[in-house]
Amino acid sequence: MAAFWTDRRRLLAGVGGLTAAASLGACANGKITGFDREKRSLDICNQGEPLSLDPHKASGQWENNIIGNMFVGLTTENAKAEPIPGMAERWETSEDGRTWTFYLRRAQWSDGEACDAHDFEFAIKRILDPANLAEYAAILYPIKNAEAVNQGHMAPDTVGVTALDDLTLEIKLEHPAPYLPELLMHYTAYPVPKHIVEAHGDDWVHPENIAVNGAFTLIKWWSNYIVHLERNPHFFDAANVVMNDLYFYPSNDVNASARRVMSGEAGWSTRFPSNQVETLRRDLPGYVRVAPYLTCNYFSFNVTKPPFNDVRVRQALAMAYDRDWVAANIYRTGEQAAYKFVPPGISNYPNTARYPWADQSIEQRREEAVRLLRAAGYGPDNPLRFEYSHRNTSDNPRVAVVVQNNWREIAPWVTVELRGVETQVHYANLRAKNFDVGDGGWIADYNDAKNYLYLFETRTGPQNYPGYSNPEYDRLVHESDFEADATRRGEMMARAEQIALTDAVICMSVFINSTNLVHPDLTGYEDNLNDYHRARWFGIKND
Structure with a gap:
């Protein structure tokens, strides 16, 4: 036990520090409270605070x-x-x-x-x-x-x-x-x-009113502190549910999440600081889970207003961003630089769409970016100024600094201001078109390219963050719905994706992996492309 906790204190210092007293206190208690075998309870660091627990009002993975x-x-x-x-x-x-x-x-x-x-x-x-x-x-x-x-x-x-x-x-x-x-x-x-x-109307989802049909029911929701779920005895498969209680904590700070796992205050964190992956693997054996993930990170350009209603400005910024450097140096868990929108692993879909300039060097792309911005009317006498909004979670603040530097390096007359925003507020701003350039991610709701491409259809509304509208794009995506041949359908959607990439409606960043810290004695947790992990399948090792 002593040697184990010595390793824990070393790691805690590496991810932002935790007092020795806190570590020793957890050890003296003789049990890990974040994953309590006797009570069959699990404490979870869960990214953001939910805006709603109504399935019709939710929109985030943390919800x-x-x-x-x-x-x-x-x-x-x-x-x-x-x-x-x-x-x-x-x-x-x-x-x-x-x-x-x-x-x-x-x-x-x-x-x-x-x-x-x-x-x-x-x-x-x-x-x-x-x-x-x-x-x-x-x-x-x-x-x-x-x-x-x-x-x-x-x-x-x-x-x-x-x-x-x-x-x-x-x-x-x-x-x-x-x-x-x-x-x-x-x-x-x-x-x-x-x-x-x-x-009860919209109040139906309050703990005192709610009824659910799943494995766990809502007992308590203290805003910005905790959501407590308890095993539901009326669930049709309740006899096979092992866990009794789940406690979800909003955890925007991934370093703090790692510290909570290290101190025994949490048995699962849905993200960890990717730049600490080797340290975590060394000092938390069995906890680190990295897996392919049907998701992508990208930056939306608000095409409904200047300067991003000009395709040349969008193309210039997409070119000048060094996503390869970001994939290799900011993310340390095998992420891929993204030169297309639909991620690898999507069924019945060809990987043919790419940015037209994808094979050029970063130096060539930056030269072309200067030319495009000058052609759009920007220069020393008409500087390009805009704001880049980003989520204050995970690696996003570190990516934002690189984005700002990359775009400032195009020319001295390009000015980029950073604005870090709480996750749920940030996405609300994206849906309301209250941004210039905003980062974001999209996780597959189902394994089909349509789940990505529908985002840029005119009819999609708030979730079309850029406000993009292109009749030919809309036509191809719509007609692909009626194509029975899977190969031809995939080719139609790939042509639509190519239109959006050529129009530079977004600046692609990386295809990220899922990164979780999971107590090794928690069974039933399976890596998967969706990063869905329902607690009805969880058990306890050697229970």
């Missing part, structure tokens, strides 16, 4: 980490994030692929009321009702009339979702969507308890 333990959709994910039956025990698809019939299991909400097909019908119509201002509703546009309803052109009752009886739900689609089982794992497709929502 998904909590909500995904509280609710189960028609389909759900196994430990490897593969789609498996959830509330639906089985389903059938019509010959044309546009009608899906789901046969539900008998199940209950956590208050003992039946959870059935009527709750799913109610939920999907609720999220698509424009009165509810659900910013993530566009992901459900494959459903018949979903877009027209969400845009206010049709009544919510016309959405193609019908409870045929208590245990049978029919979903009609605008076009074939073979990825539907994966899409329905997403929290936008979770049911909500009709009887409670109708009684």
Whole structure:
């Protein structure tokens, strides 16, 4: 024990320090409170503070980490994030692929009321009702009339979702969507308890009102401090759930998260400081988990206003950013420099789209950037000034400094101001177009290129952060929905991606890996492309 804690104190100093008294106190207690075997509880450092735990109001991975333990959709994910039956025990698809019939299991909400097909019908119509201002509703546009309803052109009752009886739900689609089982794992497709929502309105999600159908129910939510979930005895698979309590802490500072794991105050951190990976591997054997991840980091240009309504300005900045240096020196966990938008690992998709200048050296690109900016009218007599907004989490502040230096190095008349913002506020600004250039990341909701490319369709609305609109791009993405041949469909989407890259609607940064610190005695945690880890699958080693 003594030698182990000596190693811990050395690492704590490396990731920002922790007092020796705190370390020795944790050792003297004789147990790791962040992963308590006796109480079967787990404390989790979980990036940002949730803005909402309503599946129709959420939009961040840190919210998904909590909500995904509280609710189960028609389909759900196994430990490897593969789609498996959830509330639906089985389903059938019509010959044309546009009608899906789901046969539900008998199940209950956590208050003992039946959870059935009527709750799913109610939920999907609720999220698509424009009165509810659900910013993530566009992901459900494959459903018949979903877009027209969400845009206010049709009544919510016309959405193609019908409870045929208590245990049978029919979903009609605008076009074939073979990825539907994966899409329905997403929290936008979770049911909500009709009887409670109708009684309490938006307050239904408060701990004193809420009912859930998943493995854990909400007990307490103290804003900016803790979200406490407790095992739900009414969950249909409750007999196989090992953990009793989950405690989620908003943890924007990855160094602080690592310290909490080191001190025994947390058994899992959903991110760690990537520049400390070798130290963490040495001194926390078995904790470090690095895995491929269907996600990308990029910077959105606000094309709705000058100077970024000029494609030359966007192209110049995208060229001048040294993403290879960032991948190698800021991230230390195997990240790839990104010269395209859709990440590796997407099914049935060719890797043909790239920035046109991707094979040029950084020196050549910076020379061309100067020429483009001068052609756009910028120079000593008309300096280019703008603000770069970034999340204050993980490695993003360190990346921001590199971004600022790269763009300042283009010419002395380029001025870039940095603005670090709390994560949830930052994304709200992106959706409201309240930014010049803003960093961000996109994590796949389902394994299909459409889940990335829909972001830049004109119709997508708030989640089209740049405010991009290109008729040819829109046409290709839309028509790909109706192409039955998977190869041709992929080629159509790749042509659309190429248009967006040539237009430099975003500046791609890196394809990042998932980085977690996980107590080695926690079983059932599986690395996967989505970085989804539901606690219903967790167990305790040698329990």
